[in-house]
Amino acid sequence: MEILRVEDLRFAYQISPDKQALDGVSFALERGDLLCVCGATGGGKSTLLKMLKRELTPLGKKSGRVLIGGKSPEEMSEHESAATVGYVMQRPEQQIVTDKVWHELAFGLENLAVPQKEIRRRVSEIAGYFGIESWFEMSTDELSGGQKQLLNLAAVMVMQPEILVLDEPTAQLDPIAASNFIATVVKLNRELALTVVIVEHRLEDIIPVSDKLLVLEDGKVVSFGDTRDCVGRLIGNERLLRSMPAAVRIYAATHDISKNTFPVKDTDEVKQGAPRTDTDMGKNSRLPLDVCEGRSYIENNFGNAIRSESVTDAEAPEGEYALEFKEVYLRYTKDGSDVLRGMDLRVRKGEIFCILGGNGAGKSTAVSAAAGLIRPYSGQIKVFGKKIKDYRGQELYRNCVAMLPQDVQTVFTEDSIDGRHPYDLSGGEQQLAALKIVLETEPRLLILDEPTKGIDVYAAEQMGKKLRELADSGVTVVIVTHDVEFAARLADRCALLFNGEITSCDRAKAFFSGNYFYTTAANRMTRGFYDGVVTSEDAVRLCRLNADKQTVR
Amino acid sequence: MKAFDSYNPIVLFVYFLTVTVISMFAFNPVMIAIALVSGFLSTLTLAREGCGRFFIYAAFIFIVTSAANPVFSHNGVTVLFVMNDNPVTLEAVLYGVAMGTLICAILMLMRIFTKIMTGDKMLYIMGSASPKLALLISMTFRFIPLFHRQAVKTERTQRALGRYTEENAIDTIRMKLKIFSMMTTWGLENGIVTADSMSARGYGTGRRTSFSVYRFRRTDAVLLAVLAVFAGTIAYLIATDAVKFSYYPKMSGIAHTPAAIVCYVLYGLMCMLPVMNELEEKIKWRYLESRILGSPIR
Amino acid sequence: MVVIKSSGLRAALKIIIPFIAIPALVLIGVYVFEDKMYAYISLVITILSIVLFISGFEQRKIGTRRMVLVVVLTVMSVVGRFFPLIKPVTAITVIAGIYLGGEAGFLVGAISAVISNFFWGQGPWTPFQMFAWGLIGLIAGLAAKPLKKSRAVLLTYGALAGMLFSFIMDIWTVLWYNNGFDVKLYLAAISTAVPMTVVYAASNVIFLFFLADPIGRKLDRIKTVYGI
Known part of the structure; x- marks a missing residue:
């Protein structure tokens, strides 16, 4: 049965009426389809998703039709419209409205004035399905990012929507939480014949599981159809292929x-x-x-008569160290357990060094220590050969060390960057703008915490290019990341941090060829x-x- | 019977409301004494944590409030001595002491109230009266820890950019204001996401219901009925002047008619209810525990 | 939760509560607590004025986004403790009143009071604090124009609001303590609170001086960009 039909949809935002954000988009979905929408930032993906949800339709001029189960959203009653399309967005934190998990699950049903008894039944059912009974009574604030996003999904599913719309739901999650989330979405799709429309910033995991693909560029449909056919039609389009x-x-x-x-x-x-x-x-x-x-x-x-390329192995980098960790032990509270346990690390001047590792391995702690924000209780950290504690006052941060934090919104002190509000920029643009601010002190050692989090391939490429330029000009770059593809492309050397210590460290190629899972x-x-x-x-x-x-x- | 704080929040709220209202407006020294003793015992059984500092604070309040009255009020006939041409009377001193005691008793009661009536319970009560207000408060509770963490993150980022200096007080204040301003931007801009998430789930489409995990059980009804009988009787006795007491111009005697005694006893039982409940619970557990542990041997 | 199912009963309760139950409550209370009726009446009236305001809020449809802004400002006022005792609650309440209207001002003030008391202790004083802070926000909303136009007026209002808060709280203190209003006692209460009042007023002025414009600009931006 056809569940969604979009016909010649056009839309221009009120703030820029001359630019068509959507320019004649048409497609149709059957019940139970999993549709992945892709294309570069600014191509109209998010705008399209918002058109499917009346409550979120932004101000602007719209023409064409959207039919959900044969009805246009405008014809539906307010309750019907809220329940029919479930919508989950990027930021897990900001979508949670209430302070308790159970209350969050009930929130949507409360809004629809569903009676107590029915709420109790549906909430317990959904908690069972998502396996969240064990955190049912918890405060929403105590949950991890992945749990928060699952809660957001459950809080939408409890309203029993016909279509689930997901706008980059895993952008802020670590890879394990992200694949968990996608697995849940696929399960909902397969078990409940739920129609899913999803936009993702990285396509590696979502394309293989999606039934259909819609490619948008400048508000126009480049290609739409069964995933395999649709991807096939992209061959020759270099720009779009890079995100595949x-x-x-x-x-x-x-x-x-x-x-x-x-x-x-x-x-x-x-x-x-x-x-x-x-x-x-x-x-x-x-x-x-x-x-x-x-x-x-x-x-x-292809055969494998030639198993490897004859590459002249570049000389091991030499020179002075920009950053040294010697047997560093660190913990946050007196009675807590060690986060760093005898971490040893040597980063040479002018190289790009990536530190990889799972959640809770101590990556962020390690960079915070390197930036002088927290002090180890034992061991030594040296920056350019000088102990961190010997740097006086602001000396460490003047033309020496700078850090780009994971949350770049903490960098923007002003409400205007080159005439634009930083919060109006896209994720990738925010990242680059923040990097520019961080570079104002002309650091010789630049530390980046998850610089590719939540940005698409194109923005990541730009970020990589910028960092390579910096390294070539002599700046030492230390990156902490989950993003193996990014590290593999960019890094000179990589290290794996596990349980508070470095367990392997090698040149990038050797490092990833040696790993089995983490590659x-x-x-x-x-x-x-x-x-x-x-x-x-x-x-x-x-x-x-x-x-x-x-x-x- | 069950632990006091596991009763339905509405019942708990009614309990605290009636006890507070009766105590606050009590005049009779016997009742004030009962309020103080039960407040003290309840603090020890239900809100022991950090009570040492609280008692010191309460003692300070007691001294200030009881000393204030004789200084400003010169009613009463029994002059103790004259200060700055103003008579200090025995009645005024005793009135001050009574009021000081009462204030301390109310402070204790309120501390227990704050401890037992946690955010969710208050929200549950407000939800039945004003779902919208309850939601506002729930959202505030949800955002407070989030904002707190973001403020810490922002401060660290600014420190690592070398912008956060604590070399002098002016710099510290300037930086704190800067971070406050950044937090406002962050909160307002990201608040739009929250608003979208709310509308997407049908908020604002009309009357809402208010869901809660709390249930109204039979034991709650029983306690509520008992409370009603107690409070009604006490109110009736107060209204019929059975426990009337006046400080000025000369103190009257303490009423000890049968009606007055009934009033004292009922009021005492009412004030001591949480303590008794807690003790009964403890004894019962000990008994159950010994049976559970003892059973395999038997 | 006690949910009244019959809509007829609900409608009946809507009439019974304000017109019968409340006057009855006042009368019974006056009779029972004859000795302290002024304190009792002042408490009941304060609570009722808040209840009336909230019921108005409950009925009106205010935009979801505006509501979230109210929450954000409330959180800022509760979280933003710079030094012990010095809080920007009044300043934020005033700003909310000016830029988002009197209702928002009242809500920010009143909810900040309730929330702060979850940390510092609830009590019979809670309604008075809600009332005092709410009123400060409400007045700011009504006088938004002059407050927005002139910085001097704004800062003066900030200082007055600091005093107003102390004054309202002290009226209640005296009524309860003394059974009836006593000017001497009231003046005494005010004079013992002078150091605190001065700190309040001064911090309000400082916060408004530094925060009113930037936060106002941010709110204006949000209002235009997201059409609130």
């Missing part, structure tokens, strides 16, 4: 020389147990989307087949080398 999963990027750069013998195994059916309606097993259905398919594609199309998609795709592949470009080069060899023979 590694498997797609590898395919796009090699399909012209491949044998195209990727086995047509209906992976969706095997993995998700839902039979597919698409009978089109054309060329594009051989397009790999996830790591598993990507691996199969490479193994079946890039391209590496996981080629493990044991090729050696030393970290980025999708590495994989493409090796595929091409092997293909050449085969044709020569």
Whole structure:
């Protein structure tokens, strides 16, 4: 059954009436479809989602039609409209309205004036389904970011919506919480035949599980259809391809020389147990989307006579240390447990050094200590050869150390940056604007805490370029991040922080080739087949080398 | 029977309201004494944490308030001595002491009230009267820790940018004001997200219901009925002057008619209710525990 | 929760409570607490005025965004303790009144009082604090124009508001303590509170001096950008 139909939708914001934010968008969804909307920032993704929810439709001029279950949102009663479309946004913290988990779950139903008894039933049911009984009585403030976002999802699902709209729901979450969240969304989609429309800032995990894809650019539909077909049509569009999963990027750069013998195994059916309606097993259905398919594609199309590129291993960097940790022990409270337990670290001048690690490994603590914000109780931290505690007054922060925090909104002291309000900027722009402010002291050691959190691939690329320029001009860059793809592309050296100490530290390529779980998609795709592949470009080069060899023979 | 604070909040609120109103406007020295003793005992059983400092504070209040009256009020016939041409009377001194005691007793009662009537319970009560106000308060509670953490984060960021200096008082104040201003921007701008999240879930579409995890059980009804009978009787006895007491111009005798004694006893029982409840609970637990622990042997 | 199901009963209660129950409560109270009727009446009247205001608020439809702004300002006033005892509650309440209207001003003031008392202790004084702070915000809303126009008027109002707060609280203290209003005792209460009153008034002036313009600009921006 058709559940959502959008016909020739056009919209221009009141503040910029000349620019069409949406320019003739049309598409339709069946009940139970999972639609992923993608495209660059400013392409109209968020605007489109807001058009599906009457309560959030911004001021501006709108034409065309949106039909939800055959009805336009304007025709619905207020209660119906609130319940029919569930909406979850980016910031987990700000979406929570009340102080108790149980109250948050009941909030939507209270607004619809649902009777007590019915609320009690529905709330307990949803708490059971989401497995949140154990935190039912807790304050919302005590939850982790991932739990908060799950609560937001549950608080919307308790209203039993027909369509779930998600606007970058995992942007502020760490990778584990993010995949947890996506798994829950997929479960809702498969078990309840819930229609889902989702916009994500990173597509690696969402594309393989989505049924349909809608690509927007400058407010226009570039492509819409079944995910595999739709991705196939993007081949040739370099800009859009950059945001696609590694498997797609590898395919796009090699399909012209491949044998195209990727086995047509209906992976969706095997993995998700839902039979597919698409009978089109054309060329594009051989397009790999996830790591598993990507691996199969490479193994079946290219040999591995050449297992690695003959790269002259660059000399180990030399020179003085910009930052040194010697046996650093740190804890926050006297009776608490150690957050850093004998951490050793040496960062050389002028290199880009990434510290990776899971949640609670002590990453943020380590950078705070490096920035002189907290003091270890044992061990030494030296900055440019001088102990941190020997820096007097503001000396440490003048032309020496600067830090870009995880929450860049804490950087903006003024309400105007180059004539624009910082909160009007997109996530990526905020990040770059904050970096510019941080660089005002002309630091020689720049520390960044999760600089790619919540920004898309394009903004991350820009950030990377900027950091590389800085490093080339002699600034030492230390980055703490969850983002393995970003680190793999940018870092000179990487280290893994686990349980308060550095457990491995190596040049980026060696570091990621050595890891099994904590590594890039391209590496996981080629493990044991090729050696030393970290980025999708590495994989493409090796595929091409092997293909050449085969044709020569 | 169950722990006092696990009764339905409405019942608890009615309890505190009636006890406070009766105590606040009590004049009779016996009742004031009962209020003080029960306040003291309740503090020890229900709100022991940090009560040492509180008692010192209460003692200070007692001294100030009881000393104030004879200085300003010269009613009464029994002159003790003359100060600055103004007579200091025995009646005024005793009135001051009585009022000082009463204030201390009320302070104790209120401290227990604050301890037992936590935010959620107050919200539950307000929710039945004004769901909108209850929501405003619930949201405030939700945002306070969030803002607090953001303020700490902001301060740290500014410190790491070398902008936060504490070298002199002026700089400290300037920086604090700056952070306050940044926090306002942050709060207002991000508040829009909260508002959107609320509208998306149908807030503002009309009358709302107010959900709560608290239930009204039979034991709550029983306690409420007992309270009504007690409070009604006490009010009747006060209104019929059974426990009337006057300080000026000359102190009257303390009433000790049967009606007055009934009033004292009922008032005493009412004030001591939380303490008795708590003790009974403890004894019962000890008994149950011994049975639970003892059962395998038997 | 006690939810009244019959709408007829609900309507009946709406009439019974204000017109029968409340006067009855006042009369009974006066009779029972004959000795302290002034204190009793003042408490009942204060509570009633708050109740009336809140019931008006309950019925009116105010935008969700405006409501969130009220919450944000309330939180700022509670969280923003710079030094012990010095709080920007009055200043923020005044600013809320000026930029978001008298109702918002009243709410910010009254709710700040309730919330602060969850930390410092509730008591019979809570309604008076709610009333005093609420009134400060309400007046600021009614006099928004002159307050916005002239800084001198604004700062004077801040200083007066600081005093007004002490004065209102002391009326209650005297009524309760002395059974009836006594000018001498009232003056004494005010004079013992002089140091605190001066601190209040001065901190209000300082906070308004530094905060009124920047916060006002932020509120104006929010109002135009998000159409509140």
